[in-house]
Amino acid sequence: MQKSQTIFDEMNGEAGSVRYPYQDYQKWLETEDPARLRRKSAASEAFFRRTGITFNVYGREEAAERLIPFDIIPRVISAREWSRLERGIEQRVRAINAFLHDIYHRQEIIRAGRIPKELIANNDAFLPQMIGVSPPGNVYTHIVGTDLVRTGEDQFYVLEDNARTPSGVSYMLENRETMLHMFPELFAQVRVRRVSDYPKNLRRSLGDCAPPVCDGKPVIAVLTPGIHNSAYFEHSFLADQMGAELVEGHDLRVVDGRIAMRTTRGYDPIDVLYRRVDDDFLDPLTFNPQSQLGVAGIMDVYRAGGITIANAPGTGIADDKAIYSYIPEIVEFYTGEKAMLQNVPTWRCAEPDALAYVLENLHELVVKEVHGSGGYGMLVGPAASKREISAFRTKLKAKPGNYIAQPTLALSTVPILTKKGLAPRHVDLRPFVLVSPRNVEITPGGLTRVALKAGSLVVNSSQGGGTKDTWVLEE
Amino acid sequence: MLGKTAGGLFWMFRYLERSENTARLLDAGFRIALTRSTAAENEWASVVATAGVTQAYTEKYDQYVARNVIDFLLRDKSNSSSVMSVIEGARNNARLVRTALTREVWEATNECYITLKDLLSHPISERDLPETLNTIRQQSALVRGALHGTMLRNDIFDFARLGTFLERADNTARILDVKYYVLLPSASFVGSSLDNVQWESILRSVSAQRAYRWLNPGDINPMGIAEFLILDRRLPRSLVFCYAKIVDNLGYLEEDYGLRLDCHDMAIPILNRLKESTINSIFDEGLHEFITAFIRDNMALGSQVQQDYRFIG
Structure with missing residues (x-):
C-alpha cells in the first residue's frame, strides 16, 4: 500500500546515510554482536513479566494479562526537533485550557462565530454540570497526552489531543528503566535527557492545583476503577512513585463537605484526586446512577471548592474528534498566534460536501468514530477489504455526524529488532504534558508506539502494537 | 493507611x-x-x-x-x-x-x-x-x-503478620480438630504402630517431626504431641506461639495509632487461656471442646480486626 508516497525513516536517511540524531547510537550499534542484542531483547520480556508490567485485555478469559511488546531499538529525537515540538504542544495545551474555561463560562468563541453552536449543544462530551465552575487555578487539563505523527523531516501532525485521562506514561518510565538496566554503557556514550522526574513533577504539579481549603501539604490520591481495569498497573505505579494513596470509589465518601478516604484510623480528607475513571462514572448522583466506581456527591463537593479533580470533568469537549478539526481556529482565537503544530486534514462527515467526498474515496481514507478511542470502530481504507468498505459505507450513511475522515498518512518509520535484523516499522509519539497554574511542563520524550507488523499503521497496544524507549538528545 | x-x-x-x-x-x-x-x-x-x-x-x-x-x-x-x-x-x-x-x-x-x-x-x-x-x-x-x-516494621508489617498468624493458628487448630481422636488417651492405650504413624503424620503436617524428636528423644506419645502443638512457646506453629505474635502485633498497632480497640480486648484473654492451661487441664476439659472453642474465638478475632481497622466500608 501507499506506493505513491515515500515513507520517511527516522534512522536511515537517503543513500545509506544515518540521520544525525541516530549517529551516536549507530556507532554503538555497529560494535554490538547481533546475538547479544537478541538475548537482551528476550531478557527484557522476562524483566517486564517479573515486574508485572502488564495490561488487561477486555473480553478475554485466559491470558487476561498481557505484556505490551517492547522493542529495544530506541527512537531518537534531536534537541532541535524537540524544542520545536515542545513550543507547539505548549501553545496547543494553553489554548485548550482557555477554550475549556470559555466554553463553560461566557462562550465568547461561539459568540464570535468561530465555531458552530451545535458542535457544543449536541455534544455528549459537553457537561452542563460544569457551566460556571472554575477549577482551582483555572487548570482543566492537568495531564495531557498529545498524540503526534510524523511524515517527513519537518512534518509533524497532531493526531489527537487526549485531554481526558491519557494513559501510557508508566510505559515511558519503565521502558527507560529497562534500557538503563540492559545497556548502561550506552547511556554513557549518548547524552539522553532524563524522564525519571515525571512522578515528582506530577506530584508537584497536582499539589499546585490544590483547592484553597487545603492547608499544609496537599493530600493526593489516585482513583482507579480497580485491579481488573486495563491500566491498573499504571494507576498503582503512579500512586507508588508519587507517594500518593491508590483509592477506589468504595474507599471514599463525603465527610464534612470534603472527600475523605477510609483509613485504618478513620476518614482523612483528600485535596487532589487524580482520577483514572471517566466522567460518566465519577458521581452516581450527577452522572451514571449505576456507577460503582465513583463517589456519590463528589460533584457537589467539587463545585463548592472542596476538592480538585484532575483532569476536570468535562474536558472531553476539547479532545472530541468533531472539535479536533477546529483546534487551529481555537489556538488562533485564544493565543492570537497561528498554530505551530498542524492538524491532520480532516473531513467532517456531518457536512454534506465532505460526506460526498469521503464516500467517494473510502478506499484511501481513515474514518474514525467521533467518540471512539483505542483504534476500535475505525476503518483504515487502504487496508480494508471490499466487503469491509461496503459495510462501513452503510454505517457511515446512516449516521454521518458520528464520523470524521482523514487521509491515510505515510507515518514515519523507525527500525525494530526482528529475527532477521533491523526492519522499519511505523510509529507515533505521545509526549506527556503537565499543566499547573505556574507552568506547562513537557517531559522530554514520551511514549513511542510502534506497529509490529510490517506495513501496518495501527500502533494501538490493544491491537498488537508495541512500544519503544524515546530519547530526546541533550543540546 | x-x-x-x-x-x-x-x-x-x-x-x-x-x-x-x-x-x-x-x-x-x-x-x-x-x-x-x-x-x-x-x-x-x-x-x-x-x-x-x-x-x-x-x-x-x-x-x-x-x-x-x-x-x-x-x-x-x-x-x-x-x-x-x-x-x-x-x-x-x-x-x-x-x-x-x-x-x-x-x-x-x-x-x-x-x-x-x-x-x-x-x-x-x-x-x-x-x-x-x-x-x-x-x-x-x-x-x-x-x-x-x-x-519497614510499621503498620503494614503488622497487618501482614496478623494475617499470617490468624491463618496459621486456624490451621494448627483444625489439624487437632480432625485428628483429636487419635490423640485421646483411650487410643494411646492401644499403643499400636498404627497410632504411631498417625502421630507422626500430625507432626509432619506442621513440619514439627524433627523438632519433636529433638525435644523428646525416643518418646512419642499423644499427650506430648498435643502439648507441643498447643502449648509449646518455641514451636512456630503452636497455638500459643501464634497468639503471642498476634498479641504483639496488635500491641504495636495500639501503640502506633494510640488507639485501643475491641480486638485488643479479645486477643489477650485468648492468649492468657493458652498460657494458663496445662495439657492435663485441657484433656480434663475435653480436647475436642477446647479446640472447637479456640477455632470459634480465632474466627471472631479475625472479624473484629477487620471491623476495627475498617478493612471494608
Missing part, C-alpha cells in the same frame, strides 16, 4: 500461609496413604476435612482417592482454598496493595504466581507430588523472606 490496604495485606498473607499449609497437609496425608493403602480413603477424607472443604469436595466426587484429592486441593479453581485459588488470591491482593509493598515482596509474589500457574497447569501425578509440594513451600518461603528482609 487505607482500610482496604490493611485488609489486602491481611488477606494476602493469610492466603500465602494457607498455600503452604495445604501443601504440608497433602504431604502428610500422602505418606500415610502410601504406607497403608487400606486406610488411604480415611486418610484422604481427613485431609479434605482439615482443609475445611469437605462439602465442596463431596459435591464433586463420590470417593476419596488420591488423584481427586490432589487435584481438588492443588488445582481446582472451584475450590476457593485450593493452592491455585489462594495463590491467585494472594497475588490479586498484592496487586491491590502494590503501593504498600517493596519491589522485592511484589516481585516474589508475582514470581510465585507465575511459577505455580505454570507448575499446576496440568494434573499432578502421584509421582510428581513431592516435588510439586516442595516448590509450593519454597515459593511461599521466598515471599516471606522478601517481607522480612525488606519491609
Whole structure:
C-alpha cells in the first residue's frame, strides 16, 4: 500500500546515510554482536513479566494479562526537533485550557462565530454540570497526552489531543528503566535527557492545583476503577512513585463537605484526586446512577471548592474528534498566534460536501468514530477489504455526524529488532504534558508506539502494537 | 493507611500461609496413604476435612482417592482454598496493595504466581507430588523472606503478620480438630504402630517431626504431641506461639495509632487461656471442646480486626 508516497525513516536517511540524531547510537550499534542484542531483547520480556508490567485485555478469559511488546531499538529525537515540538504542544495545551474555561463560562468563541453552536449543544462530551465552575487555578487539563505523527523531516501532525485521562506514561518510565538496566554503557556514550522526574513533577504539579481549603501539604490520591481495569498497573505505579494513596470509589465518601478516604484510623480528607475513571462514572448522583466506581456527591463537593479533580470533568469537549478539526481556529482565537503544530486534514462527515467526498474515496481514507478511542470502530481504507468498505459505507450513511475522515498518512518509520535484523516499522509519539497554574511542563520524550507488523499503521497496544524507549538528545 | 490496604495485606498473607499449609497437609496425608493403602480413603477424607472443604469436595466426587484429592486441593479453581485459588488470591491482593509493598515482596509474589500457574497447569501425578509440594513451600518461603528482609516494621508489617498468624493458628487448630481422636488417651492405650504413624503424620503436617524428636528423644506419645502443638512457646506453629505474635502485633498497632480497640480486648484473654492451661487441664476439659472453642474465638478475632481497622466500608 501507499506506493505513491515515500515513507520517511527516522534512522536511515537517503543513500545509506544515518540521520544525525541516530549517529551516536549507530556507532554503538555497529560494535554490538547481533546475538547479544537478541538475548537482551528476550531478557527484557522476562524483566517486564517479573515486574508485572502488564495490561488487561477486555473480553478475554485466559491470558487476561498481557505484556505490551517492547522493542529495544530506541527512537531518537534531536534537541532541535524537540524544542520545536515542545513550543507547539505548549501553545496547543494553553489554548485548550482557555477554550475549556470559555466554553463553560461566557462562550465568547461561539459568540464570535468561530465555531458552530451545535458542535457544543449536541455534544455528549459537553457537561452542563460544569457551566460556571472554575477549577482551582483555572487548570482543566492537568495531564495531557498529545498524540503526534510524523511524515517527513519537518512534518509533524497532531493526531489527537487526549485531554481526558491519557494513559501510557508508566510505559515511558519503565521502558527507560529497562534500557538503563540492559545497556548502561550506552547511556554513557549518548547524552539522553532524563524522564525519571515525571512522578515528582506530577506530584508537584497536582499539589499546585490544590483547592484553597487545603492547608499544609496537599493530600493526593489516585482513583482507579480497580485491579481488573486495563491500566491498573499504571494507576498503582503512579500512586507508588508519587507517594500518593491508590483509592477506589468504595474507599471514599463525603465527610464534612470534603472527600475523605477510609483509613485504618478513620476518614482523612483528600485535596487532589487524580482520577483514572471517566466522567460518566465519577458521581452516581450527577452522572451514571449505576456507577460503582465513583463517589456519590463528589460533584457537589467539587463545585463548592472542596476538592480538585484532575483532569476536570468535562474536558472531553476539547479532545472530541468533531472539535479536533477546529483546534487551529481555537489556538488562533485564544493565543492570537497561528498554530505551530498542524492538524491532520480532516473531513467532517456531518457536512454534506465532505460526506460526498469521503464516500467517494473510502478506499484511501481513515474514518474514525467521533467518540471512539483505542483504534476500535475505525476503518483504515487502504487496508480494508471490499466487503469491509461496503459495510462501513452503510454505517457511515446512516449516521454521518458520528464520523470524521482523514487521509491515510505515510507515518514515519523507525527500525525494530526482528529475527532477521533491523526492519522499519511505523510509529507515533505521545509526549506527556503537565499543566499547573505556574507552568506547562513537557517531559522530554514520551511514549513511542510502534506497529509490529510490517506495513501496518495501527500502533494501538490493544491491537498488537508495541512500544519503544524515546530519547530526546541533550543540546 | 487505607482500610482496604490493611485488609489486602491481611488477606494476602493469610492466603500465602494457607498455600503452604495445604501443601504440608497433602504431604502428610500422602505418606500415610502410601504406607497403608487400606486406610488411604480415611486418610484422604481427613485431609479434605482439615482443609475445611469437605462439602465442596463431596459435591464433586463420590470417593476419596488420591488423584481427586490432589487435584481438588492443588488445582481446582472451584475450590476457593485450593493452592491455585489462594495463590491467585494472594497475588490479586498484592496487586491491590502494590503501593504498600517493596519491589522485592511484589516481585516474589508475582514470581510465585507465575511459577505455580505454570507448575499446576496440568494434573499432578502421584509421582510428581513431592516435588510439586516442595516448590509450593519454597515459593511461599521466598515471599516471606522478601517481607522480612525488606519491609519497614510499621503498620503494614503488622497487618501482614496478623494475617499470617490468624491463618496459621486456624490451621494448627483444625489439624487437632480432625485428628483429636487419635490423640485421646483411650487410643494411646492401644499403643499400636498404627497410632504411631498417625502421630507422626500430625507432626509432619506442621513440619514439627524433627523438632519433636529433638525435644523428646525416643518418646512419642499423644499427650506430648498435643502439648507441643498447643502449648509449646518455641514451636512456630503452636497455638500459643501464634497468639503471642498476634498479641504483639496488635500491641504495636495500639501503640502506633494510640488507639485501643475491641480486638485488643479479645486477643489477650485468648492468649492468657493458652498460657494458663496445662495439657492435663485441657484433656480434663475435653480436647475436642477446647479446640472447637479456640477455632470459634480465632474466627471472631479475625472479624473484629477487620471491623476495627475498617478493612471494608
